[in-house]
Amino acid sequence: MYVLELGGQDDEFAACEAASAASGVELVAPGLARAATITERVSSLAYTHRASELVGTTDADVASARTLLSAAPIEREGTVAVRARAVRETADVSTQQAERELGQVLVDRGFAVDLDDPDHELRATFSGDLCALGWLETESVRxxxxxxxxxxxxxxxxxxxxxxxxxxxxxxxxxxxxxxxxxxxxxxxxxxxxxxxxxxxxxxxxxxxxxxxxxxxxxxxxxxxxxxxxxxxxxxxxxxxxxxxxxxxxxxxxxxxxxxxxxxxxxxxxxxxxxxxxxxxxxxxxxxxxxxxxxxxxxxxxxxxxxxxxxxxxxxxxxxxx
Incomplete structure (x- = not known):
């Protein structure tokens, strides 16, 4: 399962385009969609910024995101970085706090942090009352x-x-x-x-x-x-x-x-x-x-x-x- 970060202001239109490069596209929150599978064509989409392998979704607060990440299985090795984003100011959350606390969870689980060139990027996207955590898979070249x-x-x-x-x-x-x-x-x-x-x-x-x-x-x-x-x-x-x-x-x-x-x-x-x-x-x-x-x-x-x-x-x- 994947989470798509959509661009523009028309989510229905963005999801329609995303369906040309992914299957089972479903809007889940402002600027966010879920997809069952993705293809390499995501990188050529106009109104999808990123696709990430979904870790899970939870309430749109840092504590819930931290609990989700702490319980999630992680079958990855190498360095990590955390990037947090609030979509269109729809979620009242400190992205800096989210990056700091989620990064600490990963450090506690044995990962080293590399903010410049990490092997893996964890994305925490807050939108409305939902937070989606995912490992970045691909970005559109825009x-x-x-x-x-x-x-x-x-x-x-x-x-x-x-x-x-x-x-x-x-x-x-x-x-x-x-x-x-x-x-x-x-x-x-x-x-x-x-x-x-x-x-x-x-x-x-x-x-x-x-x-x-x-x-x-x-x-x-x-x-x-x-x-x-x-x-x-x-x-x-x-x-x-x-x-x-x-x-x-x-x-x-x-x-x-x-x-x-x-x-x-x-x-x-x-x-x-x-x-x-x-x-x-x-x-x-x-x-x-x-x-x-x-x-x-x-x-x-x-x-x-x-x-x-x-x-x-x-x-x-x-x-x-x-």
Missing amino acids: DYGTRKPTDRPFFQPGSMDPLLARALVNIAGARAGTTLLDPMCGTGGVLIEAALVGARPLGADAQEKMVRGAAENLDHYAPDAAAATVRGDATHLPFPDDAIDGVVFDAPYGRQSKIANLDLDDLVAGALAEARRVASRAVVVGDRSWANEATDAGWNVENQFERRVHRSLTRYVVVLSR
Whole structure:
């Protein structure tokens, strides 16, 4: 059993992404989830910071955590360090006291403490009325989170930030050996993250400048990816049935389609139908929910999320399967 430390403010969305790299994911407290198993893909998640082998859970106070650790079997050797964290200020606890007292328990059990480069790190995470103790197993590598769309060689306003794009491709099933398509690829933010988690990214866009720009951005961030971008109509994709593993697209926001003779509703409906023809899984983002249109196109709606970006923009995320 494992405990996952989630990031962001939307735990349901973070847990949905975590399920792409772990099994049996279940929220247990603000910012915390439990998982039955994990895979190496945890290290590529956007909204899971860490996964630890669960020692146990108890009340959110230092005395209870100390009692739990004192009674727990520990089949480890080498040096240790204790890191304590209070999630979003939901627990009234001194993390310094927790580190000190839990560290003393480990010293009393024969371990040497090494705060700089320990062989094992015990994490004590306090959230609400729960404390989870776990031995750190893996951390997500989130250096891309500081990248900004404006850092790309080719930039256009409205580009999706890397953290959200990474989460979407993970939810859509991107991983080594899979192919992920964005049929409205814009500047290629989704394609970049798909490439960086090991998937083959394919992009299409109605505008030639976007096709060229996405290719330029892909070459900059993932030069070794077997990527391809083409000018194309999202409602008539140049791919055979079931040729794609997952589809992600960010529908146009409150504006007319760039494809002649198609209004926005017809564009998205057609894109949803085509996505279902070529893939068995999709994630659609927009400034409104496209769940009804997805259902009309034959998709099953697995999940829906609302993510507030700023006062005038809320992104709606719909997760689809067939």
